[in-house]
Amino acid sequence: MHIDDTIRSRKSVRAFRPDPVPRDLMEEILELASRAPSGTNIQPWKVHVVAGEMRDRLVAEVMAHRENDPQDAKAEFPRTSKRKEPYTGRLRTLGKEMYGLLGIPKGDKAANWRQWGRNYEFFDAPVGLIFTIDKDLDAMSFIDIGIFMQTLMLAAKARGLDTCSQGAWNNFWSVTRRVLDVPDDEYIIAGMSLGYADETQPVNTLVAEREPLDSFATFHGFD
Numbered sequence: 001m002h003i004d005d006t007i008r009s010r011k012s013v014r015a016f017r018p019d020p021v022p023r024d025l026m027e028e029i030l031e032l033a034s035r036a037p038s039g040t041n042i043q044p045w046k047v048h049v050v051a052g053e054m055r056d057r058l059v060a061e062v063m064a065h066r067e068n069d070p071q072d073a074k075a076e077f078p079r080t081s082k083r084k085e086p087y088t089g090r091l092r093t094l095g096k097e098m099y100g101l102l103g104i105p106k107g108d109k110a111a112n113w114r115q116w117g118r119n120y121e122f123f124d125a126p127v128g129l130i131f132t133i134d135k136d137l138d139a140m141s142f143i144d145i146g147i148f149m150q151t152l153m154l155a156a157k158a159r160g161l162d163t164c165s166q167g168a169w170n171n172f173w174s175v176t177r178r179v180l181d182v183p184d185d186e187y188i189i190a191g192m193s194l195g196y197a198d199e200t201q202p203v204n205t206l207v208a209e210r211e212p213l214d215s216f217a218t219f220h221g222f223d
């Protein structure tokens with residue numbers, strides 16, 4: 001696949017087929033992703049790759065904890081859910097389109113709760129990835145991990161695999177820490193679902209819109 005086609009065809013998939021992904025394919029994708037750049041080449045990314053029984057155990061424990069203690073849906077590091085325009089408009093557009101495809105009416109809190117919970121089932125993907133970062137690193141290293149994640153997603157896409165990045169996994173981090181034995185000096189910053197898209201699911205037809213170039217780029221010094 002041409003790199004442009006890989007970039008354009010990657011999109012967040014939120015319904016996967018159960019078909020397993022072999023370990024050697026995961027190793028190939030992760031090794032390629034490690035070609036991602038990082039400030040001063042510190043390569044701060046760390047990732048737990050879960051499949052099979054371990055994936056099922058992580059899902060079961062987080063889902064059970066979420067039912068018992070829904071208020072624990074918070075990250076271990078500073079985050080805010082407060083947004084201003086133009087961001088609120090964009091996230092509402094995404095939500096409207098996604099929940100429309102899922103057939104979830106606005107205001108249906110129970111259905112919303114169930115759908116948000118699909119994050120913690122990795123949307124049925126056979127592979128879950130949990131990204132962690134040393135607590136004493138700063139914002140620059142969060143950038144590095146974002147680049148690593150995108151490189152990973154493109155490497156996966158080029159091999160017929162789909163993904164969904166998931167900030168959702170920084171919630172309920174105490175359970176993930178315990179199940180995966182994540183050291184106390186690391187934050188759990190994100191997760192990712194990875195596998196083969198279930199093309200029969202309407203939610204996977206979602207193509208999230210993008211703002212035009214002139215809304216985010218300011219050119220200086222061109223003719």
Ligand SMILES: Cc1cc2nc3c(=O)[nH]c(=O)nc-3n(C[C@H](O)[C@H](O)[C@H](O)COP(=O)(O)O)c2cc1C
Pocket residue numbers: 010011012013014094119164165166167168169190206207208
């Ligand atoms: C850092 C990050 C966190 C995200 N967290 C979630 C999440 O928790 N759940 C989810 O369904 N999608 C999540 N997404 C996917 C975004 O909603 C998606 O990337 C965005 O709507 C653009 O759509 P696209 O990826 O299909 O191009 C996340 C994406 C990123 C980059």
